[in-house]
Amino acid sequence: MPMGNVRSSEQALTTRLITAPVQAPGSDPSSQPTPIVLQHKLPELPELPQDTASRRAEPSATALAFMAWLQQGLASREIKYNESGAAVHFTAEGMALVSPLIFKLYASQHGPQAEADMMGLQVQREVLKAGWHRMAAGKGSGKVNILSYAVQGKGSTMVGKLSAVVLTQPDRFVLPVPPTNPVLKLV
Secondary structure (H helix, E strand, O other), rough: HHHHHHHHHHHHHHHHHHOOOOOOOOOOOOOOOOOOOOOOOOOOOOHHHOOOOOOOOOOOOOHHHHHHHHHHHHHHHOEEOOOOOEEEEEOOOOEEOOOOOOHHHHHHHHHHHHHHHHHHHHHHHHHHHHOOOOOOOOOOOEOOOEEEEEEHHHOOOOOEEEEEEEEOOOHOOOOOOOOOOOOOOEO
């Protein structure tokens, strides 16, 4: 049943259940007990599994701070993209954040250097929890959050690999979206 109909039915039922006192003919109204208002509440329907799985949590303050830092760094060109050794690449799948490089870079600028590795890992977890990224099939029936790319050299020979958290719909974060890096191929 669509939610609009549930609310309408609940309101109609509530209206019918709010009753005025019934007076016996010829009786004194002051001798009648004071009526109570009955409000019937419909039971809560259980959430369907597909609704639970598709619901995303609100991004944490850490994830939002990381994205603001990333946007500012890309705009100022302090964070390089689509070039050799860059921490960010644009691919057909989205904005690839080289992992763990980009998260460690953020952590080293926002916390003690000795804790950069651990803090970078926590920042990566928070970004993943935000649900902005693309997942891929893993071994068995599982899913993985980190995608692998082959770096192609001359003659389409593989010269390296990189791992990245790929944010889908990069236009949510940067405009205009830079062209895709032609040397990266998803593996």
